[in-house]
Amino acid sequence: MDTYDLITRNAEEVVTDEEIRELADDPDGKRVYVGYEPSGVLHLGHLLTANKLIDLQEAGMEVVVLLADVHAYLNDKGTFEEIRDTAERMKAQFIAYGLEETQTEFVYGSEFQLDEEYTLDLHELELSTTMNRAQRAMAELQSGETAKVSHLVYPLMQALDIEYLDLDLAVGGLDQRKVHMLHREEIPELGYEARPCLHTPIVADLTSGEGKMSSSDGVTISMEDSTAEIEEKVNSAFCPPTRDPEGDLENPVLELFEYHVFPRFDEVVVERPEQYGGNVTYEEYESLAADLESGDLHPADAKGTLATYLDDLIEPGREKLRELRS
RNA sequence: CCGCCCUUAGCUCAGACUGGUAGAGCAGCCGACUGUAGAUCGGCUUGUCCCCCGUUCAAAUCGGGGAGGGCGGACCA
Structure with missing residues (x-):
């Protein structure tokens, strides 16, 4: 399989195809990431993007896994200590699943997201993003729930992370599309270069066959299933x-x-x-x-x-x- | 700071006026039928009625207090 096909196989969408082809021409050492809000037990949804990371590793790219502890905090997932703990367990499972430990860089969001420069850039993003736009980009927000300020900051940080992790490609499920598009549209305003994005499909719910909505309440298979x-x-x-x-x-x-x-x-x-x-x-x-x-x-x-x-x-x-x- | 509305099954809600300790739809579970599942039949489960105090023989329901959530007003520094 040639590099371009390997990079794009099973992808629902790439933005843009030209930029991906350029990457495929010289993939060695290019940096690619997926961000995960720490979860104690991996499920098939996590593994789908992990499969793509394995493909990209195979293509010669450097894989960065963002263990998004600050994001989890903003999404009310517990104290930093608790979040750290689940993040460590998540990391261990990814490695067990097949992400090469020596070739994968696991980064905690808090390692750079609290720096002054990052914070000031974040505020600049806040300045130019409407609440409406931020809320629509917030995939994690439960429907019907009224957004907290933290929920609006959340996607803006995702958009910034792609710059601060010095990436060449951002990967995520199709549910991350709006965040990535926000990144592509807004990040040049801060003087940075927008990165290409690759979206994996969202697999349909096992019991109903209803797809395209990453429903977290459906039946899924996880690492703890017998x-x-x-x-x-x-x-x-x-x-x-x-x-x-x-x-x-x-x-x-x-x-x-x-x-x-x-x-x-x-x-x-x-x-x-x-x-x-x-x-x-x-x-x-x-x-x-x-x-x-x-x-x-x-x-x-x-x-x-x-x-x-x-x-x-x-x-x-x-x-x-x-x-x-x- | 002020005012109004909401809180009942996993979810959406009815029941409150006229107290008698709880219902519907959806979801879920179990059977039948299919060499799977679904669909279709048949059956079944589920509750701190947000919390506390009071009135009463009896409170989801009435009164008081509190908590959480939503919306609006005021303020134009």
Whole structure:
């Protein structure tokens, strides 16, 4: 796979394609980041962007993971001490998942976000950003909740981080689009250069197949799930025997194969009894999806296989969590 | 600083005037049907009624106090 394809595979959107191509021409040593609000247990949403980071590492880029402790504080997630603690656990799980510890720079937001220069730049951003715009950019804000001042500052800091971490590319889920666009529009006003952005898709909810809204309350698979729990969750997932369900729905089982399994495994073996056709091996997502569509692959067999591979991906992190808790 | 409104199931809310210790929709869970899930049937669960004090035989409901949230007014330094 050539570098450009590796960088952009499974991306929902890149801004802009020209800038990404330029990066792909000379990726060595280029700095790329994802910011995460510390969470004690990683789930598939985190792992989707982590997969992209692994791709970019493979492409030769330097990966920066921002452990956004100040952001978490602004989002009322606890004291700095508590947040630090969950951030450390998050870091351990990322490494267990496959981010090379020696090639990944883990940075706490508080290491630079409290500096005077940063603060003054932040105030300048506040000066030119309306509350309306800031609130719309705040992905973390629960719908219906009335924004606090902290919630409005939050996305402005995200926009600034991209400059202060000296990045060449910003990565995030599609839910981060508005923040990134705010960055691209406002950061030149401060005399800095806007950076290109890459957005991963937001995977549909497992049980309903409703997508595009990063609903935090839906069922998701996390690092603390047991093998049995994963099997149970995958088995109860929405999965019509087609790749393009009615209406706005997605097939979450296929999405997990596409975004989580195939990027990390060279081949996927579906084990099934002779009665249903015997084992099949897939080397790419497309052929698996096509077989589901045609009926050559039954959803129940797809689910069993998915659970097995997801379990493999989760296992190291699960082990790490067990260690941290003992 | 002043005024008004809100707070009941996981969520959105009804019930309050005319006290009798709680309901609907959605969600969720369990079965049936499908070699998965969904859809469709059938069944089921859920509550500090924001807190405290008072009145009363009896308070989600009435009175007083408090907390949290929302909105507006005043102020134009």
